[in-house]
Amino acid sequence: MYKIVIDSCGELPEDLKKDGHYQNVSLELEVDGCYIRDDETFDQKDFLRRVKESVTGPKSACPSPDEYMKSYEGDADHVYVVTLSGKLSGSYNSAELGKNLFEEEHPGEKKIYVFNSRSASVGETLIGMKVQECEEAGMSFEEVVAATEKYISSMNTFFVLETLETLRKNGRLTNLKAFIANTLNIKPVMGSTEEGSICQLGQARGMNKALDKMIQDVIAKTKNCENRVLAISHCNCPERAKAVKEKIEKMAKFKKIIVTDTAGVSTMYANDGGVIIAV
Missing domain, CATH: 3.30.1180.10 (Hypothetical Protein Tm841; Chain: A;domain 3)
Incomplete structure (x- = not known):
């Protein structure tokens, strides 16, 4: 079994939400002291209104290593993580730290790999879809990682x-x-x-x-x-x-x-x- 964890900057279309292999880990948004989870409760129109009225503008905070650790739990023995570009957010480093902590507590339990998307938004989505394509083709964990890293290098x-x-x-x-x-x-x-x-x-x-x-x-x-x-x-x-x-x-x-x-x-x-x- 496999799981694809994507931070919430990566949009999941409805068919992927229902697929069963995907899981979002939420970032948090802040506008003038109002904190908003980037999950299924996110209200885009209300957020855009707040941003327009704000003098200082919105900010975001990446998921904690603990939140990533929790997302690695479950029956999947292969866990692939896709994050915002490491140049734009701390999400990649947080996911890596969560991976290291999980493996310390559960040595040998499962294989986990964190992809630095070097992208954002639907770029992350496409990477998740590539992972799934490789897994469904019967590739080994190592082959999936290699093929997906090659795909990331070709993306724009x-x-x-x-x-x-x-x-x-x-x-x-x-x-x-x-x-x-x-x-x-x-x-x-x-x-x-x-x-x-x-x-x-x-x-x-x-x-x-x-x-x-x-x-x-x-x-x-x-x-x-x-x-x-x-x-x-x-x-x-x-x-x-x-x-x-x-x-x-x-x-x-x-x-x-x-x-x-x-x-x-x-x-x-x-x-x-x-x-x-x-x-």
Whole structure:
């Protein structure tokens, strides 16, 4: 038996929630003293309202090693853990510490491996799906780990934000840059580096042009599209995500395209109207 543990930045579509092999470990969000669990109780619209009204902006806290330890319990003898990029969160280190503590208390009981996604959001989801594909194909634990690490190295994550306010409030963007971008309606096209950091890939005037630029980057950087699954996560903008999916389908044929709404942590970073693509 196997289990796939994903921190709550990784969205689980309904079919994966019902699958039985997946489990989320929740991060915690905080907005002006209000603490919110990123689990099934998360209210996206209420959270977005709080973020918009906040002067200081939202923050997040990663799961504790103890929370990860509890997620490793159960009948599964193979446990695979997928976390937010280690460059963006302490979730990876917390999961690793939880693994070490679990193995000290339960030596030899099960095999556990923690994947640093070097991504976020639906990038984590795709990694979980890759693990499941390998397990269902009958691979050994070591073969699953090797194949999935190779897959992670081939992945790319892209996103476009409607507003830069959260980045400004968090101090990740200067007030001047945010002011200029908002005034000129400039939308940066962002992406992940090989190490799992965030970089700017380009920019465009207006959301539609920025989304088109992102789609072009996706197609240009993805090899063997027909053999890859592409995932789109959107923050409160299903029609925008649908339009992005349709444009991609006209330009390339992917093995599968999945679309889902952002969970709590991804909502915090994407903000209202943001779109994320992982492939």
